[in-house]
Amino acid sequence: MAELDFERGLEQLFAEAPYFSDADGFAGRVENRLNRGWVMRRGLIGAAGVVGGVIGASQLFLSNVAQRIGDASEDSNRLIHAGMAQVKPGFDVLSLVHSDWTVVWVASGLAIVAMGFVLTRVIEEI
């Protein structure tokens, strides 16, 4: 019993935190390291996202996807024209749409930016 009491007393002594005059400074240093690590992690993930986006865009460019889309849309153009001519002769629906490639690139850029936002949000949630 005395042994148990002694051990319990010893645990209590160990549980008593000694006084440190720089206790606040210590906590501040830990918080700074936490914040630094967080900023660095976000930076790294953001950089990885940008690199991934650039690689993806270059792959799209190199695979001549623009040409393929162009070919496909010319085919669709003809089909739609033919279809519309049958439904309502004389009405050119495609004249309402600007088939400018700038639109495609702007849309791709916006998609990458949106992906960036989503990634940042997901990282914050994690």
Place this chain on the structure above:
Amino acid sequence: MSASQPSKLSNFHDVELATLAQTGDRKAFGELVRRHGSGVRGLLRRMGAASSEADDVAQDAFLAGFEAIAEFRGEGAFAGWIKKIAARQYLRRLQRERRLATLALGAEAPEAASPPDAAGRIDLDEALKTLGAPERLCVSMCYGAGLSHAEAAEALNLPLGTVKSHVKRGLEKLRTRLAPADGALVEGSRANG
């Protein structure tokens, strides 16, 4: 509950702060560091770490604690949880620097303790200095960090029987140093840092 004001955080229970920290609230975790930093630093010094080393390991332990905060379920005290992490971090550091084997074998002589008070007693920090390094490590890990003998044996890479012997010898020495006359333990400890 989102990121909160530091003044309000001081009213929160450890478990509430840990829950906030699990959502990434670094201020809430900072409050836990403020509450338990001294305890962790003190434990590491009691295990035998020099003051600057103890502070380094304590910082690393808190960072590791933040990373692993999702594993803290609030079933035990946060202090005990973070102390276990710190004790293991310290042992890993000793192992990395190839100092663990030397300490565990007791190759280093005990430090000189301050003289006892009028009643013939000394405080815990001074009493621990009279222990050999392996006894000090084992006693601090089991009674300070709350590790079982088996966990301490695994962490120290020592046979269970050896750890039990170190603890037994350490306790005998502490008993004579802490409560030589009337059996009452000395309360409190001296200031550090």
